[in-house]
Amino acid sequence: MVNLSLVCLGLLSLWGVRGEVAPNFNHCKKFFFRETPVSGLNIALPTPVETKTKKLVNPKKCLSAYNATSPAYICQRYNNQYYFATLYDRGRRIPLYSAYKMDIKGKPGRKGSIVNYEPQLVHPELGHNQKEINECLTNIKNYNNRNDCKKSIEPYDATYKLAWSQAHNDDYRGSGYDRGHLNPAGHHGKGDASQATMTFTNVAPQNSTMNQVQWNKYEQKLKVLSKGCSEMYVVTGVVPGKEWLNNRVNVPSHYWNAFCCTDNNNKPLRSDNNNNPLRNDNNNKLLGSGGALCPNTAEGRVTEYKTVADLQKELRRLMSVKNNVQIFKGC
Numbered sequence: 578m579v580n581l582s583l584v585c586l587g588l589l590s591l592w593g594v595r596g597e598v599a600p601n602f603n604h605c606k607k608f609f610f611r612e613t614p615v616s617g618l619n620i621a622l623p624t625p626v627e628t629k630t631k632k633l634v635n636p637k638k639c640l641s642a643y644n645a646t647s648p649a650y651i652c653q654r655y656n657n658q659y660y661f662a663t664l665y666d667r668g669r670r671i672p673l674y675s676a677y678k679m680d681i682k683g684k685p686g687r688k689g690s691i692v693n694y695e696p697q698l699v700h701p702e703l704g705h706n707q708k709e710i711n712e713c714l715t716n717i718k719n720y721n722n723r724n725d726c727k728k729s730i731e732p733y734d735a736t737y738k739l740a741w742s743q744a745h746n747d748d749y750r751g752s753g754y755d756r757g758h759l760n761p762a763g764h765h766g767k768g769d770a771s772q773a774t775m776t777f778t779n780v781a782p783q784n785s786t787m788n789q790v791q792w793n794k795y796e797q798k799l800k801v802l803s804k805g806c807s808e809m810y811v812v813t814g815v816v817p818g819k820e821w822l823n824n825r826v827n828v829p830s831h832y833w834n835a836f837c838c839t840d841n842n843n844k845p846l847r848s849d850n851n852n853n854p855l856r857n858d859n860n861n862k863l864l865g866s867g868g869a870l871c872p873n874t875a876e877g878r879v880t881e882y883k884t885v886a887d888l889q890k891e892l893r894r895l896m897s898v899k900n901n902v903q904i905f906k907g908c
């Protein structure tokens with residue numbers, strides 16, 4: 578599966594990146610340590626190809642995500658401001674990872690649930706802000722009117738197009754799975770920063786016990802650890818699994834996390850740096866960077882890694898990735 582998708586990706590990149598949201602994270606590099614995006618984890622499946630293509634008028638203009646490459650590089654924008662970065666697997670309709678900076682001082686200010694969608698995943702010409710459903714549908718309808726895409730043609734219907742391009746509420750409803758955040762609202766202060774995490778491109782099906790108990794505990798611990806850092810760069814991702822919701826949305830087999838703490842010169846904190854005591858509560862060891870991995874099940878245990886390199890090694894094994902994986906450059 579992975580090898581096949583790598584081949585497909587290779588072919589797609591030969592054909593170019595027509596219609597892509599953006600072929601890179603250039604507008605939101607600041608959410609990665611030393612402005613260097615994660616490399617080696619682009620294991621996305623190709624964008625689903627619409628099968629109901631008989632008698633379609635002007636599919637190039639009217640079909641959702643027409644020939645868009647997967648993954649999509651999303652600079653998560655809310656109310657005209659960037660808040661984090663997401664690598665979105667269009668084929669599996671889940672994020673592979675989200676990268677962000679911890680709000681170290683802010684009090685967690687989560688409000689409400691997952692409500693936002695990405696119009697730009699439907700057509701790159703649409704706005705680049707996340708929007709709630711009604712506004713998204715209006716945007717798509719206006720686009721359809723401008724381009725003479727008749728809504729009587731099923732694949733051109735606004736609701737159909739939105740669902741084609743990304744996961745939506747109905748995929749999760751009744752499944753028993755939580756809409757599990759990668760970038761959690763609780764790592765950001767009140768207001769837009771935490772609201773920006775409430776988008777379907779930042780969540781994947783997560784076992785609700787795992788989400789609410791052990792992974793939640795780990796997320797809170799990370800927030801406490803971050804008090805010893807000047808900045809904490811965080812990347813949280815998933816390992817795609819074998820199960821699907823609704824035959825549309827992949828259920829990850831694992832969630833993973835990596836973090837890198839810096840001093841006020843933007844240098845990584847080192848484990849042996851006594852001036853910057855960042856203590857891991859369990860064993861009272863000094864810790865400047867590391868990570869964690871947890872199976873996506875109720876009884877899955879969180880394994881913590883003392884170095885990002887150890888986590889990367891495990892991720893390469895789990896995802897059968899042959900090339901190098903680099904989450905942080907030089908941390």
Ligand SMILES: *[C@@H]1O[C@H](CO)[C@@H](O)[C@H](O)[C@H]1NC(C)=O
Pocket residue numbers: 592626627630636640643644
């Ligand atoms: C582009 O989209 C059309 C219609 O969905 C499809 O038949 C074709 O295979 C796609 N081409 C590529 C390169 O994905």
Ligand SMILES: *[C@@H]1O[C@H](CO)[C@@H](O)[C@H](O)[C@H]1NC(C)=O
Pocket residue numbers: 752753754784785786873874875876877
């Ligand atoms: C969560 O995990 C438990 C056991 O690991 C399982 O019994 C339960 O069905 C899972 N929840 C979902 C929604 O799959």
